[in-house]
Amino acid sequence: MSDWWKKAVVYQIYPRSFKDTDGDGFGDLNGVIEKLDYLKFLGVDAVWLSPVYQSPQKDNGYDISDYRRIDPRFGSNEDMYRLIDEAHQQGIRIVMDLVVNHTSNQHEWFRESRKSRDNPYRDYYFWRDPKPDGSEPNNWGSHFSGSAWTFDKETGQYYLHYFAKEQPDLNWENEKVRREVYDLMKFWMDKGVDGWRMDVIGGISKYTDFPEYKETGGQKYFIGKYHANGPRLHEFIQEMNREVLSKYDCMTVGEANGSDIEAARKYTDPGRHELNMVFSFDHMNADHRPGTPAGKWALKPFDLLELKRVLTDWQRALSENGWNTLYFENHDQGRVISRYGNDTTYRVECAKAFATVLHGLKGTPYVYQGEEIGMINCDYDLADYRDVETLNAYHDLVMNNRILSERAFLDVVRKIGRDNARTPMQWDGGPNSGFTAGTPWIKVNPSYKEINVAQALKDSDSIFYYYKKLIQLRHTHDVFTDGDYQLLLADDPSLFVYTRHSEPEDLLIVANLSEREEKFDDRSKEWQLLLASYPDTPSAPVDMSLRPYETAIYHCVNR
Numbered sequence: 001m002s003d004w005w006k007k008a009v010v011y012q013i014y015p016r017s018f019k020d021t022d023g024d025g026f027g028d029l030n031g032v033i034e035k036l037d038y039l040k041f042l043g044v045d046a047v048w049l050s051p052v053y054q055s056p057q058k059d060n061g062y063d064i065s066d067y068r069r070i071d072p073r074f075g076s077n078e079d080m081y082r083l084i085d086e087a088h089q090q091g092i093r094i095v096m097d098l099v100v101n102h103t104s105n106q107h108e109w110f111r112e113s114r115k116s117r118d119n120p121y122r123d124y125y126f127w128r129d130p131k132p133d134g135s136e137p138n139n140w141g142s143h144f145s146g147s148a149w150t151f152d153k154e155t156g157q158y159y160l161h162y163f164a165k166e167q168p169d170l171n172w173e174n175e176k177v178r179r180e181v182y183d184l185m186k187f188w189m190d191k192g193v194d195g196w197r198m199d200v201i202g203g204i205s206k207y208t209d210f211p212e213y214k215e216t217g218g219q220k221y222f223i224g225k226y227h228a229n230g231p232r233l234h235e236f237i238q239e240m241n242r243e244v245l246s247k248y249d250c251m252t253v254g255e256a257n258g259s260d261i262e263a264a265r266k267y268t269d270p271g272r273h274e275l276n277m278v279f280s281f282d283h284m285n286a287d288h289r290p291g292t293p294a295g296k297w298a299l300k301p302f303d304l305l306e307l308k309r310v311l312t313d314w315q316r317a318l319s320e321n322g323w324n325t326l327y328f329e330n331h332d333q334g335r336v337i338s339r340y341g342n343d344t345t346y347r348v349e350c351a352k353a354f355a356t357v358l359h360g361l362k363g364t365p366y367v368y369q370g371e372e373i374g375m376i377n378c379d380y381d382l383a384d385y386r387d388v389e390t391l392n393a394y395h396d397l398v399m400n401n402r403i404l405s406e407r408a409f410l411d412v413v414r415k416i417g418r419d420n421a422r423t424p425m426q427w428d429g430g431p432n433s434g435f436t437a438g439t440p441w442i443k444v445n446p447s448y449k450e451i452n453v454a455q456a457l458k459d460s461d462s463i464f465y466y467y468k469k470l471i472q473l474r475h476t477h478d479v480f481t482d483g484d485y486q487l488l489l490a491d492d493p494s495l496f497v498y499t500r501h502s503e504p505e506d507l508l509i510v511a512n513l514s515e516r517e518e519k520f521d522d523r524s525k526e527w528q529l530l531l532a533s534y535p536d537t538p539s540a541p542v543d544m545s546l547r548p549y550e551t552a553i554y555h556c557v558n559r
């Protein structure tokens with residue numbers, strides 16, 4: 001099997017917000033096909049499509065009711081086969097989203113399962129009796145607020161759901177469930193799909209004795225160590241690898257919720273035959289204040305030292321027997337320049353700086369739709385948000401429990417709410433940003449007049465062309481893929497500087513992630529400038545006065 005994914009750059013598409021071709025306000029597969037030329041021009045090697053399967057869309061497609069059918073809102077199965085084919089003709093691989101920690105409650109398996117306690121599908125999910133007082137089987141919380149258990153009158157038991165109540169968790173202890181999953185994977189891989197992004201894969205093995213959390217700090221429902229990394233996790237993934245993945249030339253990336261570096265090593269050590277790489281979350285917590293009743297909705301100012309420390313730990317830990325993903329954005333995160341940087345005065349410089357810092361690292365970079373043109377967060381009122389997580393959290397934290405004021409909650413949502421990344425792709429300055437001729441399912445970000453693809457393509461200095469160059473550099477210089485990483489100036493609160501080395505090449509990545517002017521000097525090698533964000537960045541890193549968000553990549557070939 002080839003390791004093509006090590007040199008690849010992956011572009012994530014959130015299809016419902018990418019491009020609508022039939023005017024229903026909802027992006028579709030024909031929209032993706034239409035934009036393949038654009039993706040080819042950007043230079044990406046693979047596209048990861050967020051779920052397009054049949055779904056009631058309670059969680060925007062992460063609630064699947066038929067794994068083998070494309071949801072009519074996105075098109076037809078034939079459209080999907082055509083997309084695979086046309087992408088392949090352009091040299092772009094297609095990675096689908098595998099959402100098998102849970103299904104939709106409208107999936108046939110769950111509809112059967114809930115009918116009676118002795119239904120053949122009962123054991124596809126987790127059903128448990130109430131406690132003697134009628135309450136939930138334990139104090140586990142849902143990621144979308146409240147309890148992880150919902151009572152079903154039909155049979156007098158509770159079922160488990162880590163996410164919305166419409167997303168019941170599958171019981172991977174049941175061998176039939178695992179077979180079903182492997183079969184559906186084969187179905188798509190036989191159609192030409194090149195890999196999988198595995199949704200909350202860290203949650204598939206449960207602690208089936210469902211222990212109570214003790215460390216709740218007074219909270220009624222709690223999310224903690226039992227929600228991920230269950231006892232049979234790696235056994236299940238190894239089985240999946242044996243039964244399916246090993247038979248195809250594919251790439252795999254697991255969403256490793258709750259995973260620390262040790263777990264990531266296990267997932268990605270090639271000798272263990274599990275996954276190629278995982279998405280971790282630690283580096284996305286550099287503005288989070290943990291351990292408050294507001295959970296993920298408690299922020300602190302962005303801490304660059306923390307970001308550097310975390311990224312460095314992961315670079316080191318997975319440098320030999322493992323592989324990293326490199327990402328700042330996806331459909332669950334706010335836009336990075338709005339969260340960690342400056343999305344007004346220095347928007348362009350800041351986007352280039354964060355891109356450089358990320359794409360200079362060792363691992364597989366992911367670009368989320370719109371990131372390549374520096375799209376920014378949206379500043380919406382409550383009524384404009386659509387995301388089930390945000391709306392549930394509002395009810396829980398603001399309305400029911402008064403943990404946050406409405407004002408405070410909205411401030412946080414405007415930083416990290418998932419809809420920030422889900423506003424329609426900004427193609428041009430025309431109606432609805434060129435996304436749809438109809439009414440978009442979610443409001444277009446008003447920034448589209450200035451920030452859009454048409455504009456970016458006209459400006460040779462744009463963020464878009466900067467990304468294109470970063471991608472080209474990775475494809476031309478092996479040191480981007482193979483080079484060892486070393487952090488410099490670990491304690492500098494403004495500069496992110498590191499080197500990469502693999503014979504015969506060296507890279508020096510320099511970024512000022514602040515709005516202050518900062519000094520830098522390195523004469524250790526005969527550095528040549530490869531790429532910079534300002535037009536007059538010095539050709540060698542000597543006596544540098546780095547301006548706000550100025551960034552540069554220097555290169556040296558050792559002879």
Ligand code: NOJ
Pocket residue numbers: 059062063099163199200255331332
């Ligand atoms: C992670 C996905 O990325 C997110 O969008 C989704 O809501 C949850 N998993 C549940 O599937």
